């Protein structure tokens with residue numbers, strides 16, 4: 392049995408991955424969708440044409456993925472694609488964000504992603520794919536988004552190294568690094584502070600970002616960056632010393648208060 396596993400499938404880009412992959416891939420027997428919000432995950436399932444199972448999991452708990460991993464061991468399917476999409480970010484200075492929210496970003500964005508990847512690799516064969524949602528926030532540190540960007544730098548670094556390790560097995564890892572995307576992400580992100588206004592000028596459409604990510608993964612690309620602005624930003628973050636970018640972003644963060 393060939394399956395695709397997608398986390399964060401209850402909302403935004405995770406749901407979009409499920410719907411687009413369901414249309415694009417023709418040899419998948421089941422989709423295993425993972426999400427925290429049962430009702431919203433059920434809505435995604437309702438729209439799927441291929442057989443779909445939902446797994447409810449809150450990644451703040453280390454036990455959240457146990458039922459899914461148990462099913463993997465019972466059924467022994469071939470995992471053709473793993474999309475690690477669950478994630479969230481809190482805007483604001485580190486010391487003003489609660490301890491729990493700071494640590495939760497690490498648990499959801501890094502620990503759960505690493506844990507599920509570890510558990511899925513034994514079930515992957517030649518020509519399988521792993522798609523990890525990093526962010527353009529991975530390209531350089533951002534004052535006012537410190538922990539979030541650090542978690543996404545982890546995802547980018549981990550994905551690139553893992554790609555090197557798995558290439559000979561024919562398993563291809565793609566890190567997706569979008570700039571701001573129009574999803575419910577920002578409703579949650581602004582509990583402690585507002586995002587830089589300029590980000591709202593560059594909001595990308597989730598359908599386009601996900602479609603490019605899927606195409607880039609099929610083409611075995613290392614990194615998927617949607618849009619000219621974000622590609623230019625990536626180059627900028629490579630050539631301009633990060634201390635200047637940090638100073639500039641810090642100034643902008645202070646000005647927006």
Ligand SMILES: NC(=O)C1=CN([C@@H]2O[C@H](COP(=O)(O)OP(=O)(O)OC[C@H]3O[C@@H](n4cnc5c(N)ncnc54)[C@H](OP(=O)(O)O)[C@@H]3O)[C@@H](O)[C@H]2O)C=CC1
Nearest residue numbers: 399401402403404427428449450477478526571572574576
């Ligand atoms: N939108 C943007 O501008 C960008 C987003 N990204 C990344 O893309 C990914 C998808 O985000 P996006 O679709 O935009 O945002 P959404 O908020 O729409 O989706 C986030 C998903 O992650 C899930 N999630 C959050 N916390 C947990 C948790 N504790 N346990 C399990 N699942 C959880 C959410 O579930 P629930 O609904 O139940 O909370 C939801 O399904 C994230 O990793 C994000 O960091 C990267 C760059 C830009």
Ligand SMILES: N[C@@H](C=O)C(=O)O
Nearest residue numbers: 526527528569570571
């Ligand atoms: N890329 C976006 C989040 O990940 C942002 O820059 O806000």
